[in-house]
Amino acid sequence: MLRIESITKIFGGLKALDEVSFTISAGEITGIIGPNGAGKTTLFNIVTGIYSPTSGKVFYEGKDITGFPPEKLAGLSMVRTFQGIELFGRMTVLENVMVGLHTKSRSGIIASAFKLPGHVREERRIRERASSWLEFAGLADLANTEAANLPFGKGRLLEIARAMAIEPHIILMDEPAAGLNSRETSDLADLIKKIKESGITVALVEHDMDLVMEICDRIVVLNLGHKLAEGSPREIQEDEKVITAYLGED
Amino acid sequence: MKQELLKFFLFTALIGIAPVFIGKGYLINVFVFVGIYTILAVALNLLLGLAGQISLGQAAFFGLGAYISGVLTATHAVNPWLSMVIAVVTVGIIAFILGFPILKLKGHYLAMATLGMGIIVYIIFNETVDITGGPSGLSGIPHLSLGGIIFNSDLKNYYLVWFFAVTIILLSVNLAASRIGRALRAIHDSEVAARIMGVNARLLKVQIFSISGVISALAGSLYAHTVTFISPTSFGFNVSIELLTMVIIGGLGSIYGSFLGAAILTLLPEFFRTFQDYDIIVYGLTLIVITMFMPGGLVRGVPLLFRSLFKKEPMPQSNEKRG
Ligand SMILES: Nc1ncnc2c1ncn2[C@@H]1O[C@H](COP(=O)(O)OP(=O)(O)OP(=O)(O)O)[C@@H](O)[C@H]1O
C-alpha cells in the first residue's frame, strides 16, 4: 500500500529522519509512535508532498510518488489530518466538508460564474454528500456553525469528516486524540475502527498509548529520526529498546 | 440562494431608477465613476477577499485596459468594442503570465511585488511618449456606440457602465458561492489544508489574479471611452491604495460591500472638496480605523455594531485569522 524507502530529511544541520524504511499494509491501522521530535510529523509531511525528502523514495499503490504535490496525491485518494488543526475557520462546518469534495466535482470558473445547469446540479449533489459525511462523524447538528467557533474536540472530528469526503484509500492522522478528553477519545477510537472497517488504510501518529495499543494492527517506533522498532502492539510493549527510549516513562 | 437573487434584483432595480433622483446634473457624472470603481473594487475583492492574496498594483491592469483601448481607437482607428475585447484579453494573458512568479510570494513580499508591478507600469505610461502621449495624456478616444446610440452623455454612460458593473457583481456573487469560491476561501484560511483536499492552489491563485486583471481592464476600457481622455495620473499608486481602501471599508469578501466602499470613497470627496489634497491621508486613516474597529468591513460591521449597542452584547473581538 505505502512503502517508505530509506527516507532521509535534513533541516539545516538537523537530521530529522535518517534512512527510515517501513511498509504500511492495505486495510490495516499502522501506528507510528515515538517521543517528541522523533520525526513523525516530518514523515507525514514527506509522504503527503508538503516537503520533499533529502533522499529516499515513497511508493504508494505500486507507484513512485516521491515529490508529488499534495493536490495530486488527493487525486490518488491519499489524505491526511493535521497535528495543529487546519480547518477553514471562516467557512461553515458543511462548507469545510464540501471543500473535501473538490476532487469529486468538476465545475470550473465559467460554469460557476454563469451558474450553468450542470453546476447547479453538482452543487446540490455535493451538498447532500457533505451532509452525509457530517452524519458519519456525528456533526450533523453543527452543519451551519462557523468552523472557527467549534469546540476543539469537534474540530478534530470535522478534520476527519472533511478528509473522508475525499473517499481516501489511505488516511494519515497526526495525533487525532491530542487535546481530547477520555470520552471524546473513545468516540474517536470507534470512528477510526469504523473507517478501517470500510476498507480504508490508516496511518496513525499518536501519543495516547492506550488508544494506539487498542486499535493498531502494527506499530513503528521512531526515535531521533531513526526507526527503533516495528511489530505488533504486544511485541512493541515488550521491546527492551522501546521501553528505555519511550514507553519507560509511564 | 433565493435570498441572494432577491438582493441582486433589488440592487439592480435601485441602480436602474437612481438617475430619476440623481438628476441630469453633475452628480450623474460622479455616479458613472462610482460604477467604474465598483467594478475595480469587486475585481480586487475576488483576489483579496476570497483568495486572501493582496495586490497593491491593481491600477496597472486598470491603466493597461484604458491605454490599450485608447491607443487602438484614437491612434489606429480600431472599432471601440473590438479594442475593448483586445484590451481585456491582452491584460488577462499578461496577468496570467505575471501571476506565476508573483503569486509564489506571500504576505509582505506579495504586497511589494504587486506594488512594484504598479509602479513599473505607471512609469511605462509616462515614458513611452510616442505611444501613450506621456504625462500630457492621450486624447481623442471615441465613445462607444451600439445600434445608432452613441454613449456620449453622462446618462447614457451611466447605463453603459452600470450594465457592466451589475453583470460583474452577479457573476462574482455566483463565483463566490460556488465550488471555486469555496476553494479560494479555503486557500485563504489554510493553503496547506486546501491542497491536501485536492485544490491546485498555485494555479487557482494565478487564475483569480488573471480574472481580477481582466475585470480591471474592462473598467479601464470603459473609463477610456467614457472620459475620452486619459493620462498616467489616473492609474498611479494612489489609485491602487484607494481601491484597497474601498474593499476594506466594504468588507473583505463582501461583493456588495465593494460597491458601498466605492460609492463612499467616490462621493465623499465630491461633497468635501477640501479632501482632495489630503485624500491619501484620509484613505490611510480610514484603513487604520476600519481594520482596528470593524475588521469585517461596514456590511458586516454595522449590523454587529447595532446589535451590540441595543442588546449590550460585547463586540466580537477581531482575531488573527480574520485579518
Ligand atoms: N520545517 C522545519 N524546519 C526545521 N526543523 C524542523 C522542521 N520541521 C521539523 N523540524 C525538526 O525536525 C525534528 C522532528 O520534528 P517532527 O515535527 O517531525 O517531530 P514529531 O515526531 O512530529 O514530534 P511531536 O510528537 O512533538 O509532534 C524536530 O527536531 C523539529 O524541530
Ligand SMILES: [Mg+2]
Ligand atoms: Mg508531530
